[in-house]
Amino acid sequence: MTYPAQLVELIEEFQDADDQMERLEMVFEMADEVVLIPIDDWSDQTRVVGCQSEAHVRVSLDDGKVLMAGAADAQLVQGLMGILTIAINGSAPAQALLLSPEFAQEMGILKSLSPSRSNGFRNMFDKVMLAIRGLVE
Amino acid sequence: MPLRDDFPILRRLVHGHPLVYLDNAATTQKPQVVIDAMNDYYTQSNANVHRAVHTLAGEATDGYEACRTRLKSWFNAERAILTSGTTEAINLVAHAWGRANLVKGDAIVLTEMEHHSDIVPWQMLAEERGVEVRYVPVLEDFTLDMDVYAASLEGAKLVCVVHTSNVLGVRNPLEDIIRLGHEAGAKVLIDAAQGVPHERIDFDAFGADFMAFSAHKMCGPTGIGALLVRPEVFEEMEPFMGGGDMIETVTIEGSTYQTNEHKFEAGTPRIAEAIGWNAAFGWMEPLDLKHEHKRMLEIARYTAAELRTLGMTVYGRHDDEDSAVVSFLHPTLHSEDLAHLLDARGYAVRTGHHCAQPLLHRLGISSTVRASFYLYNTMEEAEQFIAQVKSILERFA
Numbered sequence: 001m002t003y004p005a006q007l008v009e010l011i012e013e014f015q016d017a018d019d020q021m022e023r024l025e026m027v028f029e030m031a032d033e034v035v036l037i038p039i040d041d042w043s044d045q046t047r048v049v050g051c052q053s054e055a056h057v058r059v060s061l062d063d064g065k066v067l068m069a070g071a072a073d074a075q076l077v078q079g080l081m082g083i084l085t086i087a088i089n090g091s092a093p094a095q096a097l098l099l100s101p102e103f104a105q106e107m108g109i110l111k112s113l114s115p116s117r118s119n120g121f122r123n124m125f126d127k128v129m130l131a132i133r134g135l136v137e
Numbered sequence: 138m139p140l141r142d143d144f145p146i147l148r149r150l151v152h153g154h155p156l157v158y159l160d161n162a163a164t165t166q167k168p169q170v171v172i173d174a175m176n177d178y179y180t181q182s183n184a185n186v187h188r189a190v191h192t193l194a195g196e197a198t199d200g201y202e203a204c205r206t207r208l209k210s211w212f213n214a215e216r217a218i219l220t221s222g223t224t225e226a227i228n229l230v231a232h233a234w235g236r237a238n239l240v241k242g243d244a245i246v247l248t249e250m251e252h253h254s255d256i257v258p259w260q261m262l263a264e265e266r267g268v269e270v271r272y273v274p275v276l277e278d279f280t281l282d283m284d285v286y287a288a289s290l291e292g293a294k295l296v297c298v299v300h301t302s303n304v305l306g307v308r309n310p311l312e313d314i315i316r317l318g319h320e321a322g323a324k325v326l327i328d329a330a331q332g333v334p335h336e337r338i339d340f341d342a343f344g345a346d347f348m349a350f351s352a353h354k355m356c357g358p359t360g361i362g363a364l365l366v367r368p369e370v371f372e373e374m375e376p377f378m379g380g381g382d383m384i385e386t387v388t389i390e391g392s393t394y395q396t397n398e399h400k401f402e403a404g405t406p407r408i409a410e411a412i413g414w415n416a417a418f419g420w421m422e423p424l425d426l427k428h429e430h431k432r433m434l435e436i437a438r439y440t441a442a443e444l445r446t447l448g449m450t451v452y453g454r455h456d457d458e459d460s461a462v463v464s465f466l467h468p469t470l471h472s473e474d475l476a477h478l479l480d481a482r483g484y485a486v487r488t489g490h491h492c493a494q495p496l497l498h499r500l501g502i503s504s505t506v507r508a509s510f511y512l513y514n515t516m517e518e519a520e521q522f523i524a525q526v527k528s529i530l531e532r533f534a
Contacts (some may be wrong), residue, residue: 076474
């Protein structure tokens with residue numbers, strides 16, 4: 001998988017982390033990268049179903065480029081949203097749709113990408129990609 | 138602790154740290170004798186059970202049936218049906234007894250403390266048959282409202298109650314529940330998935346009509362469990378799954394069925410798993426379970442008390458008969474975050490709704506972190522766990 005340059009840089013930073021705890025701390029810091037959806041705008045439409053935490057995403061196009069917004073009550077899930085934000089925001093939809101979720105494994109953050117109720121990242125990633133597809137089809 | 142040496146998985150590292158396994162209410166680890174028994178079966182005796190006359194088939198049949206014999210002696214039960222686990226055992230009651238004995242207008246009494254496995258099969262049956270489902274509420278002290286229970290028995294044909302809550306660790310007053318249920322003319326099913334790992338139950342003396350549980354929560358393999366049934370209630374059950382092994386004769390015109398437990402074990406059963414489970418019973422046999430239970434409870438009490446001093450809300454109770462489960466929440470650090478951070482240091486805990494959403498709804502929360510202790514856990518592990526939680530809170534909360 002070829003990733004966008006900004007994501008490649010991030011993957012390398014994560015791989016260089018001393019240990020898993022430091023890696024998770026870095027994910028926590030990524031939570032600030034998210035374009036936040038105010039809590040009043042959280043709805044069933046924005047909710048990431050099957051997530052242990054309360055997580056919301058919304059995708060729109062801004063001048064033809066992807067604009068993802070999100071929020072989660074778990075810092076780790078919001079941090080993963082932040083990483084996804086860096087990866088796709090400002091990209092053309094067709095380019096964003098090329099992204100596969102394996103980068104979270106390559107970063108060493110997640111062991112499993114299997115869809116499950118404990119895998120907030122995978123559920124969130126799938127919802128974002130589905131939303132982008134909906135915008136361009 | 139010599140007992141720990143029997144569990145090879147406890148020697149592994151997770152993210153470079155020694156594994157501290159505190160997710161025992163979900164599943165327990167397996168001693169080497171269980172792994173060896175299953176491995177020996179596949180390397181020496183693998184064959185299908187019950188009908189072939191060759192040596193391997195005889196060994197496989199003896200191994201499979203030895204598990205049933207062990208279940209009957211361990212629990213003092215006359216009928217032991219082998220299932221895939223607690224969930225299938227409860228679903229078997231819903232299909233084999235419920236559909237043969239419940240009609241529109243009958244009532245089933247459940248509690249808000251049930252695992253989804255003891256709710257959903259009854260909701261499905263209720264929808265299909267027009268049966269009413271009543272729920273006994275959980276009080277603020279995490280116990281069942283026994284006044285509501287007594288009142289809800291009017292016209293009830295079946296009571297289904299969890300032995301010990303997988304979230305709260307609370308062991309319910311089952312003796313009273315069974316007695317009152319029977320006085321009202323209802324059959325009583327106990328979901329003992331969390332009970333049998335901690336308590337040696339005499340099923341005949343216990344008095345329940347059905348008891349469901351799984352091997353994997355008591356050091357046995359996944360994929361196998363049992364349904365114990367009182368003999369007179371067993372006769373009220375109709376076959377559920379049709380297929381090989383459960384029949385007596387099959388003709389074009391129709392079939393007749395076995396009259397023993399095989400009637401409910403259609404298809405090739407879980408032979409290796411049964412052999413592994415029997416080995417787990419053998420491993421547990423010499424243990425003083427009462428002493429071990431007391432020791433585990435001391436660990437749970439210490440953990441709960443220390444977590445409270447760290448600002449956690451602890452959901453549950455640790456009286457003498459309760460299980461060693463500690464469910465807790467931090468006011469700001471999300472349960473999922475805490476679990477990931479603990480995992481980074483080798484601590485395996487569970488988060489989420491623990492398949493008990495009605496209970497969590499009653500508690501006004503959507504998830505907890507759950508640390509659950511079992512035979513191989515030590516007080517030292519609990520102390521390290523508390524130190525790690527403290528360190529995480531200092532860094533992240």
